[in-house]
Amino acid sequence: MVYTALIISVGLNLLLSWYVIRLLKKFMFISENLSNLFLTTKAFHLFVKSMYGMDNYHGEPMIQELLLRIGEVNVEIEEFREIFEHTLDEELEEELNAEEAEEEEYKESLFHQSS
Numbered sequence: 001m002v003y004t005a006l007i008i009s010v011g012l013n014l015l016l017s018w019y020v021i022r023l024l025k026k027f028m029f030i031s032e033n034l035s036n037l038f039l040t041t042k043a044f045h046l047f048v049k050s051m052y053g054m055d056n057y058h059g060e061p062m063i064q065e066l067l068l069r070i071g072e073v074n075v076e077i078e079e080f081r082e083i084f085e086h087t088l089d090e091e092l093e094e095e096l097n098a099e100e101a102e103e104e105e106y107k108e109s110l111f112h113q114s115s
Contacts, residue, residue, distance in 0.1 A: 038077045045070045046100055 048070060052063045 034077070034081055038074070038081050041070065041074050041077055045074055 045067070048063065048066055051057055052060070052067055057063050
């Protein structure tokens, strides 16, 4: 009787362990992809923002609306990203921040050249 209960307990523990490992793998997959999605939308936001700053497109209402919408998408993704933050690839985020700084420097140099 005791051996039967022990065998059933071990079997259930193995089954539960397999299920938890499977869930954790899915969790990691979602977390990695969510971080990539956030970085992609943030890069797209920076691109549209820089395009809006160009003389040809400055003040264009459709681009301004696009900036507003992509900003809202970034906020939503940021909320989900906070849930999965422990797996965020910090190197990619640092690279994106470096690109953002380079873009700001480029804008400043264009501004100084036109003055």
